[in-house]
Amino acid sequence: MKEQIVAKAYAQSLIELAEEAKVDAAKELTDLTALINKSNDLENVLFLDVFTVEEKETVLKEVLSKLGISSIVKNFISFLVNEKRIGILPLIFKEVIVIDDHNKGFLRGTIEGSDSELSAEFKAKMTNYLKDKLGLTTELTYVKNNDITAGYRVTVEDLQLDASLDNQLAKFKDSVLSE
Template structure:
């Protein structure tokens, strides 16, 4: 997977640079999300990887699905990906693009796992605390995970804040083994 991200990053950087210059970040974000969703669809993968379909047929199909989202730059980008056999990188390109966009907008994403559902007040408090800690606007992605037993585990980039009961039990078990 690291190799795919490595190959996808220059494409994402090029698209991000173009989108920044032309002030079309949101349009590119939308188009890339659609393109990534298309190549994640098993039916589309079957069409894209089937040698019976020409590159022009694949391109025409994808542009038809994109509709108005496909401006001239998007069309050229899609053609380049197809020509270089990099179409299946689209989900990674879209993901990298969103990371560049969030960084420029001073936004950080936090994945939060909780043993029990959080109230809106708890989410607001957690968002505020994390925003102060990271000095950025925080977007929460909250998911329930009963395996945590209690508490929360927060992932922000490479940082892990584990205040779950399961995490504390694992830390205790590790210290007892030493």
């Protein structure tokens, strides 16, 4: 939990600095994260403690310059390496994307259900409902969840709408047992 709070603070700071410098930090971190995910060697250098801070900095300097990363993001990544906090980069990246999405006026969320796929009609209805309720455009992705017997569970950040049969049965059970 502490790492999540720290990651959120770092992400907010990075976004604010990047906005002042007119830099798209979300895009730059997306490019860097994609490269790290493609290269096991780069991932090992950055996240394993076998390498010294100097070795990590040398590799990062070369990688970041080839990617055309701005000085704001370069300094931020260098700070994480020097403070031995590079391990929370994935959490920071996630928070940066969430903040960037908010700034652009939309949210990301998931719809979970037992079906192998979701009808476009239901997805459109849910997107419109969330836009009316939250005032922001929502980008929803569907995930099949074998733990759901029937119905759907929609999660957008900390909002969860659970219209699954399992949830309804649990509520019914609680109401019967509490009487």
